[in-house]
Amino acid sequence: MRPSGRQADELRPITITRHYTKHAEGSVLIEFGDTKVLCTASVEERIPPFLRGTGEGWVTAEYGMLPRSTGTRMQRESSKGKQGGRTMEIQRLIGRSLRAAIDLKALGERSITIDCDVIQADGGTRTASITGAYVALHDAVDYLIKTRKLKKNPLHGQVASVSVGIHNGTPVLDLDYAEDSSAETDMNVVMNDAGAYIEIQGTAEGHAFRADELQAMLALASSGVEQLMQKQREALAAS
Amino acid sequence: MRPSGRQADELRPITITRHYTKHAEGSVLIEFGDTKVLCTASVEERIPPFLRGTGEGWVTAEYGMLPRSTGTRMQRESSKGKQGGRTMEIQRLIGRSLRAAIDLKALGERSITIDCDVIQADGGTRTASITGAYVALHDAVDYLIKTRKLKKNPLHGQVASVSVGIHNGTPVLDLDYAEDSSAETDMNVVMNDAGAYIEIQGTAEGHAFRADELQAMLALASSGVEQLMQKQREALAAS
Amino acid sequence: MRPSGRQADELRPITITRHYTKHAEGSVLIEFGDTKVLCTASVEERIPPFLRGTGEGWVTAEYGMLPRSTGTRMQRESSKGKQGGRTMEIQRLIGRSLRAAIDLKALGERSITIDCDVIQADGGTRTASITGAYVALHDAVDYLIKTRKLKKNPLHGQVASVSVGIHNGTPVLDLDYAEDSSAETDMNVVMNDAGAYIEIQGTAEGHAFRADELQAMLALASSGVEQLMQKQREALAAS
Amino acid sequence: MRPSGRQADELRPITITRHYTKHAEGSVLIEFGDTKVLCTASVEERIPPFLRGTGEGWVTAEYGMLPRSTGTRMQRESSKGKQGGRTMEIQRLIGRSLRAAIDLKALGERSITIDCDVIQADGGTRTASITGAYVALHDAVDYLIKTRKLKKNPLHGQVASVSVGIHNGTPVLDLDYAEDSSAETDMNVVMNDAGAYIEIQGTAEGHAFRADELQAMLALASSGVEQLMQKQREALAAS
Amino acid sequence: MRPSGRQADELRPITITRHYTKHAEGSVLIEFGDTKVLCTASVEERIPPFLRGTGEGWVTAEYGMLPRSTGTRMQRESSKGKQGGRTMEIQRLIGRSLRAAIDLKALGERSITIDCDVIQADGGTRTASITGAYVALHDAVDYLIKTRKLKKNPLHGQVASVSVGIHNGTPVLDLDYAEDSSAETDMNVVMNDAGAYIEIQGTAEGHAFRADELQAMLALASSGVEQLMQKQREALAAS
């Protein structure tokens, strides 16, 4: 039995709200149950130095948690004077995942920065971030097309992400904080709409996981990502 | 005529939403028109080193803007590695303003940190922060009383804040971004419910302001703060 | 009775020494009683990036305290690795105050940096800094005119600053450290020679101040600034 | 055909040199072909603050690259003033992997820090680091047993790691720099001697990988880790 | 012929002003010609962590230059966020030199921090700093004796420092900026009142210096230090 009463293969209620704030070219509040992340996509007509002269654009991400998005207040990273290792790991993961869905050549010499800021945390903030960030990126690309800065859509795939894990010996989908903090294994899976893998990050700090457990988790992830992509499509279909 | 069509002495629509997130002892979303700030109050059973042995508690504030809360994306302060001068000025102002409303001796050896994070900016983020922070602080104090950590209410005053300025030669109340960026003078006023001043910060980078203009702005601020306090009381009266 | 024996409306002895060091285009030691601040103005033939292409110049300020300018040694900000919030607040205030006295267009594409370094502190370091910085800026502008880099004087006003406060229930002028540390209210006022306000920063961490107290402090400030401007003019009249 | 002429399932020549430097409790130079990493294990009789009072010990890792371990000189992280995201990701991975092999309770209130410093890089520095770090950790534990600081061996598993990837459409084992920089997919796998997974980190920045490719890579990884563990055992068997 | 018209073995005019500021236990303005350094000694009843439990005290130094103490304005180290290599080198040199004159055991568990802040620079700031710092340290020790915190004087030697160099092929004493910037060799010598060496730091960035040049410079240094010690004694003899 899961702490939340959910079935092993059951996602939390998923909500995707577009146009959540007014300034960003894409602005999405995504909720995986009590986990709430604001994902904004900002278009800038400049590129990082290492791309100069290549004709390519760039998509990158930054991640942050509001100090009291968590049960206990965390120190603000700006007052600590640096981003921690976990923050860097997550924002690098989000950036790589999105770049797997877009043709940077077709984007042209501009960059899109996705900011994922956690308003409230209850487990799965990185998978919610990736799933919401895709929708924000989609809106930013639509903005570029509508304003005739782009003629051709550079997105060539849909991306979503979910966590899976072993909890009390059972493979489960979309862990919340209560499960996450006591799980033996935690794996984040990023996939595209062709059912292929973009990222797999599985960690067993307690007990190592066997090959059969890995396969069970991958199957759960696959079904979870499929449902999340349906939610993304519904959100994007609304005006 | 003001860009927004408001009267010179008219506030923007004010909304105060309590219990906006679930972890913090006080959590308030305050909206001054399109300016939206999340103010959370976190109680911690420890005090900063300079207060050890005094028996007193502490109330402090931190302020941040989400990178795309503004028209143009701002660099994240955590990735710059330090908080800028404006951020420090604002969070020191919020902290001083709140400490003017509370008896730190009566609070006991604990601290309350107010985090004011700007979700969307349209002028007046510091005055909205102070006004929302007071409500979050009030909820955190109520939590301490309900959980019997405090017997006596340490709050001895109500605090709110509003901006006033000279725009196109006319004193106006509660400037939005369009006005703020072209105002000749900008003044932030923090007052208590006895009508006395806690902070006055008036700046004339363009043209210096005369004594009569100062008096007109102070009168507007006084009426604005009174209306904001009414909003605070209504929000706190709701369950 | 004030700790120093001064009348409520009496300034400390004011001394302004020009040409205090030999390298800077303007170099002024200003003393407000035991508070001693060295203000140097440095002309540089370059402008910050945000002004490129505008044809405008820039005036900015930096503020520092020698580690043992105070009763207890303070840690050096360079060894802490960052400037504190108070330092940033003060240097931003000095910069804004001086920019209110100069036509940046007429200054041309160059910048003047005013460094205010506190040699000895006894209250009022920021008001002494502004008052001395104006004289250093004046000397730097004179240097530009004498060396024919400027044809027209870009200064269009005179600027001085003084603190006022409520001490033992009485409004007083130009607080020294003994008063400042026990004052109920502290207000710094920056004015120009037309008697108009450039900055007002009033703070009541202890007790809020009433409208009548505000008016009494403003009157004291006005008279104090007038006397300081007279001192500035005398210093500038000397060769 | 692989650039190095190796078979798809062939490791590079592996060398493990123990007692490489004289001060550390464990000191191992590990070579995966031209990739050379010095792994030292340092025992310290203290624990990080978050473990105080738990009776547990700690194992952690730090990772660095000498500035010219790579084809082009990299800026030293100490002169940049911070560790980059990649460094943090890798050292967190090494630390987690080693902690999966040791009973921290049985280690007692002390910590072992593994420093992995890359002397020469040619792809696979993180997998070489983990594989060498295990041997250094083993030597440090032996030192604790020999010096009677520990009675019981806290190691309960053997850990090694290898990279796999898709290069020119073919799954290959232990990628060198020439392959790594042009691989479509790169996956680092950490396993224990029971054949279970401790970490899986697979990334497809270019093309997403299919389920069958994932299975082929996992099979290669399994065989590679088995061979590496044999090398570890041989090295540890030598005096 | 030297740019200043001085003889090869002639010091600049030396002035030592004690009690220059009022807060510090020792406060000395030292002038070597146009080089002016304020040296303050601050007594603190605490010691750095590495000395806890040893019963010893500590003497250390910090060094800074006001931004416009030099011909061209230097960026403030506090705004750069770190102390440069030159600053660190100099303050370590001052600290070592002073510790060579004092019995740290006899000082007891307290520390004296000497701050050397350059008000105006014209070459030789580090030798002026050491020479002035000794006098400030002496005053701080006198304060400890007068206030009965110390019974026995922990100072066991007198310390002074001077620079020597090869300028236009000639060994010269006490280089000013004009000489220093064009000298072939620059050497700073710190000596005690027994005529023995505490520090010798000789640098030849341009042309290496021969053994006979070294001897000539050492002879000049010796005579210069003797004169400086006479100045120190005269200053300390005054009340």
Add this chain to the structure above:
Amino acid sequence: MRPSGRQADELRPITITRHYTKHAEGSVLIEFGDTKVLCTASVEERIPPFLRGTGEGWVTAEYGMLPRSTGTRMQRESSKGKQGGRTMEIQRLIGRSLRAAIDLKALGERSITIDCDVIQADGGTRTASITGAYVALHDAVDYLIKTRKLKKNPLHGQVASVSVGIHNGTPVLDLDYAEDSSAETDMNVVMNDAGAYIEIQGTAEGHAFRADELQAMLALASSGVEQLMQKQREALAAS
């Protein structure tokens, strides 16, 4: 008697291994007994900003210690966020010493960075670094000549360095850690092949050294440097 059993004028066994790693233009492992330093020389076709337009090149050095190169693990400077004073002092010394051997005009608009990384420390890391760095620099210059980027050899001198000190009252050559940590005086001497001095840095934290002791140490240094230069020439003569 010296702890190592060496004669007072006896160097430790010296080994110089060229081509130690494969990427750098010069790569030298130098061993002074148990002290082992890897010196790499990296050629880059760019110069620091302050040399732009001068036609000159640049030679600079960076120094680091692996965390467990020493008896007790040192914190990594990259995780501390800054290089310490000792590191800065040493890398500035290495850079100045090398620049004394090369004609920067003849080097042309390029820079050579020497990284000296201590693999194992047993006293004398800075003198070993300078001595090894010269060989690495020589190899990098040879590379520039062989690849026809330089026609003329810009090196005009040979540079080596050794430490001398007073240990148990006796002047000794090339101190190891056991001697260094208990020496009364420690002096590092950098010389060229004409027998002239490039740098002398002598420090007496404990007891000041007399003129006759200084002369004895200089004589030892001279003989030590001569032997080191012989070792450098032998190493460079090998292919």
